[in-house]
Amino acid sequence: MSLMQLKRVSLSRHLFLILFSAYIALFLNLAFYHQVLAAMPLTTLRCTLVFLSMPLVAFSVINIVLTLASFLWLDRLLIALFILVSAAAQYFIWNYNIVLDRSMIVNMLDTTASESFALMTPQFVISLLLSGVLAVVLAFWIRFKTPSGLLSSVVPRAISLAASAMLILLIALLFYKDYASLFRNHKELVKSLSPSNSIAATLSWYKHNQLTHLPLVRLGEDAHQSPQMLNSTKKSLTIIVLGETSRAADFSLSGYPHQTNPLLAKDNVIYFPQTISCGTSTAVSVPCMFSGMPRAHYDDVLASHREGLLDIVQRAGLSVLWNENDGGCKGACDRVPHQDMTRLDLPGECIDGECYDDVLFHGLDDYINQLKGNGIIVLHTIGSHGPTYYHRYPAQFRRFVPTCDTNQIQDCSREQLVNTYDNTLLYVDYIVDKAINVLKSHQDRFTTSLVYLSDHGESLGENGVYLHGMPYAIAPEEQKYVPMLIWLSPDYQQRHAVAMDCMNKLTKNTWSQDNLFSTVLGLTGTVTREYVPGDDILTACRSTNR
Structure with a gap:
């Protein structure tokens, strides 16, 4: 009945x-x-x-x-x-x-x-x-x-x-x-x-x-490339790998017992383990780190209708490309060339509307081969986004077992959950290493550099907390401390007189996503009054400043 x-x-x-x-x-x-x-x-x-x-x-x-x-x-x-x-x-x-x-x-x-x-x-x-x-x-x-x-x-x-x-x-x-x-x-x-x-x-x-639909505020209207960048026969190319949900605690570059970064450990990267995010979610951190506003004074309403980092480097004359695999750039790429790689739905790389981050490299070599001047490329990864961590990596990266092969992560054991998450970082290691190798393969035409920075961290059941997105004031450290690293080609080090021994000493300092803005302006040789030398991580290690 x-x-x-x-x-x-x-x-x-x-x-x-x-x-x-x-x-x-x-x-x-x-x-x-x-x-x-x-x-x-x-x-x-x-x-x-x-x-x-x-x-x-x-x-x-x-x-x-x-x-x-x-x-x-x-x-x-x-x-x-x-x-x-x-x-x-x-x-x-x-x-x-x-x-x-x-x-x-x-x-x-x-x-x-x-x-x-x-x-x-x-x-x-x-x-x-x-x-x-x-x-x-x-x-x-x-x-x-x-x-x-x-x-x-x-x-x-x-x-x-x-x-x-x-x-x-x-x-x-x-x-x-x-x-x-x-x-x-x-x-x-x-x-x-x-x-x-x-x-x-x-x-x-x-x-x-309702406050976000306001007239666009221009930023860095004085931007131009430095004479050193413009007059060189060899052009400059920088890749930013924008991470998703990677937490610093699980990066083996800083001593974590699971070897989650075996490839990057051989790449001579400078890793900064004490890096603090602007927010605990993509919607906050991504626009914040590209805005030029420090976290302490970040205004998301202003950021939504003001130009940011990529607008400035584009105005300076660099070619800009944003490849997307994480559901959107949250306004950071709205006025520069960008493409949603997920929509390509490539066989073997994309399943049910989601793609492995390898899709970000599709057509990238052809794009670089056609570059005539200096350029910057952003690869926005889906990284370690949960709760379906086991969907973030191909089968060959399932190294740490047993794993949590379900979206009901609260039902998994601590060991299963951590293993699955760490497998995502193993794949992140592969993706960042692949980006470095792409840059190496074009070193005959470009002086190259790379920055990897995750948007926020992740909770894996510590004190009963999972995922991310908690209010910043009460969020656990696992959601706020993120991995950041910089790779400079030998050519870049020599051309711009960057001392690597000095850079390695800086890894002991505490940094934040606030540093990305001026560091990238410095890396790309973009001259503007918006550049803050003290926020540029490389400032102290350039020979002209030592």
Whole structure:
């Protein structure tokens, strides 16, 4: 017998609202209460009373909103929306410890279809069906009792509104200081409370997005190439390999026990293990590192309508190319030649809308052979993007075993998860080494250099946290420390008088993505007032400055 064949249950409207308000407040906020207990253990009677009051506050607020919506006949629709967003949010908060804020909304909107599908695990689908869809169906299946008159319809809801408001006021009078202290010291807790977290994050994104459609601000209008770069018979070529989700902790170049960088260890690269990212997501870090604004003063609204690093070097006369394999450049390449390599759908390299990073080299030699002047190429990799780490590398790079061959990474052992992630870094090693070899193969015509820098790191279950994208202030170091390295051809070292012994000493210093902007301007010989010598990593090691 189907649900529709059953006799429909009839409830008074105010009781209907109370039941669904309670369901959302109690059962779809279990992740929130779990986090509250971690932040405020129930060691005293007062702590216990504060904790027990929280579901009452959540219930009262939701009941007020839904009851007001009922006077406009919008209560069922609002209940459906609250249940679905709360059920989805609770799953990801509980399983991945995410924080639902504006940056997470940006991440979701910028995520490719294949990356989104990777998060649609059977566990998630079952959870959403049982806690969300089923409850929504029930909300539309229940019928309302026909009121005997206007008063019998309005008065019970008015009483419910008044009672909820009084309950909130009473709890505020009793425990305001406790609430204020808890949420002041643990600001991230509010972003785990559903459905307010989803609503607040979406509104914040919308308001923020309205400010981005502003006139383009030009930057570095004085840019030109240095005489040394222009007058040489041998042109200059720089490749930037832009990493994705590589964390510094797992690079063997700095002593990590898994040999994740066997090829780069032989390439005479200068590796900077203490490098800090601008953000914990691609949507923040990529535009930030190309913007010329330091993280401390980074304004993403301004960055969205202001020229950046690649605009400047292009204006100086360099040929610029951005090859994309990670769902978009987040505005950094909007005004320079760029191509989405994923769309090529090359056999053997691309499967179900995702490609191995080898696709970035397709046609690259032909492009370089046709270059007439100085150039810069950006290869934006998909790198180690999760949760489907096992999709990021071909079978021959499955060196560390056993692996976590599923998108339900929270169900894998620590060993399986780390092994799979480290295999992605083994493939990153191959990709960066291949880029270096491409440069070497064109050294008869070009003086060459390379920079590798990841956009952000990754959490692999440390303290129950997975993936990335947490607010910077509370994000773990695994999400903020990223690998950065520089490779200079012998020709570049000689031509620009760069002392390698000096460069190797700099690896002990702390750097950040803030250094990319001026370092690349210096590498490419781009002269502009936007260049900050102190931010250029090579400044101290050029013989003219020593």
